[in-house]
Amino acid sequence: MSETQRREQILDAVGRLLGREGLHAVTMRAVAAEAGVSLRLVQYYGESKERLLTAALERLADRSLQRWRTRMAVRGEGDVSEAIRAFFDEALPTDEDGRAFHRVGVSLELLAITRPDAATAAYQDHLRGLADHLAEVVGADPRVGGARARLIATQVMSLAHGLGSLLMAGNVTRAQAEEVVRDYLDRLGPGGTER
Amino acid sequence: MSETQRREQILDAVGRLLGREGLHAVTMRAVAAEAGVSLRLVQYYGESKERLLTAALERLADRSLQRWRTRMAVRGEGDVSEAIRAFFDEALPTDEDGRAFHRVGVSLELLAITRPDAATAAYQDHLRGLADHLAEVVGADPRVGGARARLIATQVMSLAHGLGSLLMAGNVTRAQAEEVVRDYLDRLGPGGTER
DNA sequence: ATCAACTTGATACGAGCGTATCATCGAGGT
DNA sequence: ACCTCGATGATACGCTCGTATCAAGTTGAT
Numbered sequence: 339m340s341e342t343q344r345r346e347q348i349l350d351a352v353g354r355l356l357g358r359e360g361l362h363a364v365t366m367r368a369v370a371a372e373a374g375v376s377l378r379l380v381q382y383y384g385e386s387k388e389r390l391l392t393a394a395l396e397r398l399a400d401r402s403l404q405r406w407r408t409r410m411a412v413r414g415e416g417d418v419s420e421a422i423r424a425f426f427d428e429a430l431p432t433d434e435d436g437r438a439f440h441r442v443g444v445s446l447e448l449l450a451i452t453r454p455d456a457a458t459a460a461y462q463d464h465l466r467g468l469a470d471h472l473a474e475v476v477g478a479d480p481r482v483g484g485a486r487a488r489l490i491a492t493q494v495m496s497l498a499h500g501l502g503s504l505l506m507a508g509n510v511t512r513a514q515a516e517e518v519v520r521d522y523l524d525r526l527g528p529g530g531t532e533r
Numbered sequence: 534m535s536e537t538q539r540r541e542q543i544l545d546a547v548g549r550l551l552g553r554e555g556l557h558a559v560t561m562r563a564v565a566a567e568a569g570v571s572l573r574l575v576q577y578y579g580e581s582k583e584r585l586l587t588a589a590l591e592r593l594a595d596r597s598l599q600r601w602r603t604r605m606a607v608r609g610e611g612d613v614s615e616a617i618r619a620f621f622d623e624a625l626p627t628d629e630d631g632r633a634f635h636r637v638g639v640s641l642e643l644l645a646i647t648r649p650d651a652a653t654a655a656y657q658d659h660l661r662g663l664a665d666h667l668a669e670v671v672g673a674d675p676r677v678g679g680a681r682a683r684l685i686a687t688q689v690m691s692l693a694h695g696l697g698s699l700l701m702a703g704n705v706t707r708a709q710a711e712e713v714v715r716d717y718l719d720r721l722g723p724g725g726t727e728r
Numbered sequence: 729a730t731c732a733a734c735t736t737g738a739t740a741c742g743a744g745c746g747t748a749t750c751a752t753c754g755a756g757g758t
Numbered sequence: 759a760c761c762t763c764g765a766t767g768a769t770a771c772g773c774t775c776g777t778a779t780c781a782a783g784t785t786g787a788t
Binding site for chain 1: 765766767768
Binding site: 360361362363440441444445447450452453458461462465469489492493498500501503506507508509510514517518522525526 | 556557636640642643645648653660688690698702703705716717720721
């Protein structure tokens with residue numbers, strides 16, 4: 339097995355643990371068991387727990403961004419509000435995959451908030467990448483200015499993040515969340531450009 | 534020193550630790566040091582770490598809700614969008630207190646998400662209490678129906694939570710956050726009732 | 729004053745953590 | 759064929775964690 343394959347095998351295990359049980363479940367030994375390798379191998383490729391976590395989080399952030407990018411690319415043109423709706427659809431934790439991703443996100447957020455870590459950089463990179471791309475999609479509509487596209491992107495990301503949290507906590511149902519999104523989009527205007 | 538004073542002294546120490554350094558910093562020994570008491574006392578009043586954490590989180594949640602309640606009460610009547618603006622003002626982590634509270638919130642969220650804990654109940658209670666009160670304030674306007682008030686409350690809470698995360702991560706500036714809020718309120722309509 | 733019940737402190741214990749050590753394996757260049 | 763060096767496994771070390779234990783101190787009713 340090649341070095342990069344080994345590395346991916348281990349980083350994937352970290353990702354699965356994060357998604358399934360959260361940050362506290364990620365120990366070197368748990369990663370080894372999840373990946374089906376020895377503890378020594380996790381040390382060998384991960385170097386240290388901090389490096390391992392950072393690498394895994396960067397990988398996950400990259401992946402999510404890329405997944406979102408390809409989804410948008412395949413969708414092609416279309417209404418801006420349609421694109422935003424697709425973003426919500428992708429971002430809200432409605433299935434187990436989405437919930438796992440949300441757990442990863444909250445873990446990363448907590449890490450970034452409470453430690454002057456390298457995780458901070460990973461989190462910021464991820465947010466910036468997402469915001470950039472979303473602003474680009476919104477700004478593709480000629481009726482929307484660049485600065486306004488950025489604002490809407492921030493607003494949409496915020497709403498999606500917060501709504502995701504309420505959804506995960508069981509504080510709102512999926513139907514209620516969808517209604518909130520629909521209402522937001524309605525008020526944004528059919529072209530996403532009103533005001 | 535009375536029993537309840539002791540209890541508060543210790544729970545406050547937990548709260549300070551959570552706000553300053555996050556969930557991972559809360560150990561029985563760290564709580565003891567922060568409260569200036571012996572480890573044994575923390576055990577004695579906290580019973581166990583899980584109970585201690587749960588009690589501290591419930592206390593913090595209650596407090597924040599109460600603070601928000603009194604703030605709204607003192608404000609008295611006024612425009613609905615004015616009340617929502619005040620909510621954002623209170624909820625967004627713009628000063629160190631607000632940031633500490635946000636750290637507590639994320640800690641609680643992660644706990645609620647990754648463990649079938651008692652923390653889950655505390656988190657849900659807090660969210661529900663906040664949503665109830667916010668919906669009540671919004672619904673006080675005769676132009677807003679009850680169901681719609683609930684929807685707006687959910688939307689506002691989501692936006693505030695998500696925007697707070699972006700703010701904490703340094704992904705948006707305070708000015709940008711305020712602009713996003715202003716834009717949202719503008720689109721909501723002067724009476725908070727449009728559509 | 730006495731005794732019982734509750735408080736407080738010092739210390740110990742077992743478990744799990746991240747990390748380090750050391751020996752063995754296996755493939756590739758010479 | 760040999761030798762070298764990265765890859766892998768088994769095991770150990772030191773630390774911190776939550777919790778338990780035991781003794782001493784304190785308080786209040788009688």
